Amino acid sequence: MANLTFTEAEQRELRDAARTEFPGNPALAYVFENLAAEGIDLDHCRDWDDIRVEQGLPERDEASDVA
Structure with a gap:
């Protein structure tokens, strides 16, 4: 199991x-x-692309991606 924890x-x-x-x-x-x-x-954790498809959102427009 992979778990990211934080120090105090x-x-x-x-x-x-x-x-x-x-x-x-x-x-x-x-x-x-x-x-x-x-x-x-x-x-x-789920990939953003999987969440977008699950929610019925349009495909990502590569030209509008912010670097």
């Missing part, structure tokens, strides 16, 4: 950044705080 210092930095950068968006701040606490299970 990294968790603190993520929480502080979430509160500082997203004061008007508590949902986004919650996501970052949850990532800090729980880490990321890399075995359950």
Whole structure:
């Protein structure tokens, strides 16, 4: 199982950044705080292309990609 976890210092930095950068968006701040606490299970991550197809979004336009 691949799992990305954060040290206590990294968790603190993520929480502080979430509160500082997203004061008007508590949902986004919650996501970052949850990532800090729980880490990321890399075995359950999905590719953006798979999510786009699943959601019925149009195919990516290569010309509009931002580098």
